[in-house]
Amino acid sequence: MIIEFLSQTWAWYVSGPLIALIMLLLLWAGGQFGVSSTLRSMCAIGGAGKQASFFDYNWRAQIWNLVFIAGAVIGGFIAHQFLQNPDGIQISNHTVNDLEALGILFDGQLAPKTIFSWSNVLSLQGVIIMILGGFFIGFGTRWAGGCTSGHAISGLSNLQLPSLIAVVGFFLGGLLMTHFLFPLIFS
Amino acid sequence: MKYLKYILIGVLFGIIMTKSEAISWYRIQEMFRFQSFHMYGIIGSALACGIVITQWLKRKNLTSLDGTPIEFADKKMSIPRYLFGGFVFGLGWALTGACPGPLYTLLGNGISVYLVVILSALLGTYVYGVVRDKLPH
Numbered sequence: 001m002i003i004e005f006l007s008q009t010w011a012w013y014v015s016g017p018l019i020a021l022i023m024l025l026l027l028w029a030g031g032q033f034g035v036s037s038t039l040r041s042m043c044a045i046g047g048a049g050k051q052a053s054f055f056d057y058n059w060r061a062q063i064w065n066l067v068f069i070a071g072a073v074i075g076g077f078i079a080h081q082f083l084q085n086p087d088g089i090q091i092s093n094h095t096v097n098d099l100e101a102l103g104i105l106f107d108g109q110l111a112p113k114t115i116f117s118w119s120n121v122l123s124l125q126g127v128i129i130m131i132l133g134g135f136f137i138g139f140g141t142r143w144a145g146g147c148t149s150g151h152a153i154s155g156l157s158n159l160q161l162p163s164l165i166a167v168v169g170f171f172l173g174g175l176l177m178t179h180f181l182f183p184l185i186f187s
Numbered sequence: 188m189k190y191l192k193y194i195l196i197g198v199l200f201g202i203i204m205t206k207s208e209a210i211s212w213y214r215i216q217e218m219f220r221f222q223s224f225h226m227y228g229i230i231g232s233a234l235a236c237g238i239v240i241t242q243w244l245k246r247k248n249l250t251s252l253d254g255t256p257i258e259f260a261d262k263k264m265s266i267p268r269y270l271f272g273g274f275v276f277g278l279g280w281a282l283t284g285a286c287p288g289p290l291y292t293l294l295g296n297g298i299s300v301y302l303v304v305i306l307s308a309l310l311g312t313y314v315y316g317v318v319r320d321k322l323p324h
Contacts, residue, residue, distance in 0.1 A: 006206070012225050015207030016232025022203065023233075024240050025196045030251040035287040039312040046309075054316035067190045069291045071197015076295025078198065079205035091213045092222040099216065110205075110293065111212035111284055116300050129282050134290075134304035136279030138311025141287060143322060144272025145262065148286040151273070152230060155262060157237030162262040165269035171219075172270075173277020178219035182281075 007083045009090070023153055031064045034150030035072075036141035038065050102186040128185055136173075144169060192252070201292045210292050212284025219281055267323035279308075 010018075023033040040055065041062045049056035088108030096106045104112055120126040141147040144166045146155060152170070155163025204210045209229055218226035241259065250256050280286055283304050285293060290308065293301040315322075 009208055010203070010206040012207070012228025013232055015203055015209065016229045016234075017236045018203045019200075019207075019229065019233040020236030020240055022196060022200045023237055024244075025199075026193075027244065027257050028251055029192045029196065030253050030255060031193065035291075036312075039287065039308055040316070042309055043313045043316065048313055048316060052313075052316040052319075054319055055313075064190060064193045067193040068197040068200070069288075071194040071199075072201040072204070072288060072291045073197075073295040074194070075198040075201015075203075076205050076210070076292035077201075077297075078295075079202045080296040083202070083206060089208050089211055089213060091217050094222040095213065095217045095220055098220060098222075099213075106213065110208070110210060110296060111298060116212070116298055118300050121300065121303050130300065130303045131307045133279045133282030134307025135311035135314075136275050137283065137285075137287065137290070137304070138279075138308035138313075139315045140272050140274070140276030140279055140311070141308075142272070142312050142315040143319075144269050144276055147276060147288075148230075148280075149288055151269075153233055153237050156234050157241040158259045158261075159238070160262045162264055162269050165266060166273040169270045169273020170277040170280060173274040173279075174215075174219045174281040175277075176274075177278045177281035178216065181278075 003082065007085050009085060019153065020157075023149075023157065026068070029064070031068065033154045034146055035065075035069065036137075036147040036150060037062065038069050039138050040142060041066060102182060104186065125185065140173070189253075200288070201295055204289055204292045205296060210285060210289035210296070215281065215284040265324055271323065279311075 026033045041059045044055040044057065044059040089110065091106065099106060104115065107113055115125070115129060121130060144151065146163070146166060148170070151163040151166040156167065207229055208214045209226065214226055217223040244257050245259060248256065285301070285304065287308070290301055290305050
């Protein structure tokens with residue numbers, strides 16, 4: 001009964017406040033809500049401090065954040081195993097049609113299987129979407145000093161103008177990619 | 188176990204992100220196409236609650252569990268750093284349908300190929316660290 005209830009798509013007015021609760025819990029625990037810095041920590045742990053001083057810092061003080069994201073992996077596993085929505089995800093018909101026009105068929109999964117599969121990694125499309133896309137995430141978040149959690153939630157919650165500029169940048173990049181570059185990539 | 192609480196908060200975060208479908212490539216497409224309120228509702232309501240929480244914490248001067256004060260540092264003002272950096276991240280957000288938090292949670296959801304995206308993000312972070320002195324900040 002409870003499992004069935006929790007297995008539905010969680011409404012935005014439930015999910016949003018819960019994300020704010022995550023921010024509060026992390027602050028209360030002595031950390032803060034900002035996920036992209038874990039990428040910097042992992043570079044530092046891998047020894048990147050020898051090549052670039054940017055990675056020569058006390059990453060040990062950031063281990064809590066790596067533990068947090070390990071939890072985020074486990075949480076994804078739990079939700080996938082025990083709280084999966086039998087109906088799959090449902091999105092706007094307009095989006096389904098727009099994507100179909102690009103040759104991407106909506107499959108009700110979290111991400112289109114035809115794109116996000118191991119056999120597609122080394123195709124031109126796969127390289128652009130997964131490898132270049134990932135590179136942009138890592139490069140851009142560190143340049144901007146944060147991602148959706150650090151700027152759009154933590155920074156804007158603290159009324160930081162720099163975070164507002166960053167969020168404007170996020171959307172300019174995302175809109176340009178979706179509306180102007182997707183038609184080229186998926187043609 | 189000083190790390191136990193972080194793993195539990197992380198688990199909760201992973202479940203929320205999965206069940207809200209904020210980790211879905213399709214949901215991010217809906218958002219960038221302005222065809223659903225869902226993602227805007229999530230970010231907007233998280234932000235509304237976040238503002239109240241942050242202002243409350245600042246006024247109360249509360250301390251965290253280990254007794255250190257909860258502090259909020261102001262971010263150093265710049266336009267190019269946030270605008271250009273944010274723009275580059277936005278390109279990647281639309282391509283992969285994920286920001287850093289969801290990247291990890293998608294792995295837990297069994298979409299193992301997102302490991303490629305995470306490794307590429309590590310490479311991007313590394314290259315940023317190497318060339319950062321040449322970029323406007």
